[in-house]
Amino acid sequence: MVLRKMGNGVKSFNSPVTLYGPGFVGGRYAEMYPDTLVQERDEYKPQSKKILYMISTVDNYNVHKNVGLDVDTNLRVLCDVLEHCRKEDIEFNFISSWFVYGKGGPIPAFEDSLCNPTGFYSITKRCAEDLIKSFCDVYKMKYRILRLCNVLGDDPKASKQKNAIMWMINQLKEDKPINLYDGGSHRRDVMHVDDVCRAIKTVIDDGDLNTTYNIGSGRPTTIGEIVEIAAGCTGTRSHIDSIEPPKFHKDVQTQDFYLDTSKLQSLGFKPTMDTREMVESLCQ
DSSP states (O other): OEEEEETTTTEEEEEEEEEEEHHHHHHHHHSSSTTTEOTTOOOOOOOSSSSOOOOOEEEEEEEOOOOHHHHHIIIIIEEEEEHHTTTTTEEEEEEEGGGGGGSSOOSSSSSOOOOOOOHHHHHHHHHHHHHHHHHHHHEEEEEEEEEEEEEEEETOOOOSSSSSSHHHHHHHHHTTTTEGGGGGGOEEEEEEEEHHHHHHHHHHHHHHEEEEEEEESSEEEEEHHHHHHHHHHOOOOOOOEEEEOOOOHHHHSOOOOOOOHHHHHTTTTOOOOOOHHHHHHHHH
């Protein structure tokens, strides 16, 4: 095993990555980087010194059907994994979310911007970040926090609650109706799953340790712009309507948001697709 010295003077392991949570993004990461060691479900002890941790719920809506799911998945399972890491010299790369920034902060959001998460998913993701930092400090482990933007790609489980933008594109492809909150005026930071995986790999290989990185395009795009591009590509006959967001959505979801990605860009990363190219590829 080889150690590499990072820009902050902390050493990083040059070893295979153990992936926890091969879902939509994790599964694609493992496909793109075949040397990834995919961890079996309920197997907590890592297979290597470098961890990529993606076990997580994905939205704020679980509170309506299982109030404890976000806590169980995002915190208790994490603690089980950490328990098996404290005796190892581990580098823990944790996949977090732009949701942790919440409402009321600056736009774009910087890595050191104040976090004010709303909703069980958002709060537990932010809490997980702090647990990891504290645990790694106590046991002299190394970590990175990677906060992902909205990720688009071939996601078979996309729904109104999970990956809503991708769900809308799929609706347009099938000539099914969609409703846009506030006419699609809300801004988001979106990136193709392949570019997200490349960004994650860049940070793991070259990023400083014991710090946080925003993973995104750094460009604000309205949901309406994405729908317009997709509608033009598909020639859809879908009925597209503008409605007012429901109260729960207003309470827990941020309306306008995108990330500052200067720190990621300093590592030499650039997305391979702009918004139009990405949406057009997803409409094929």
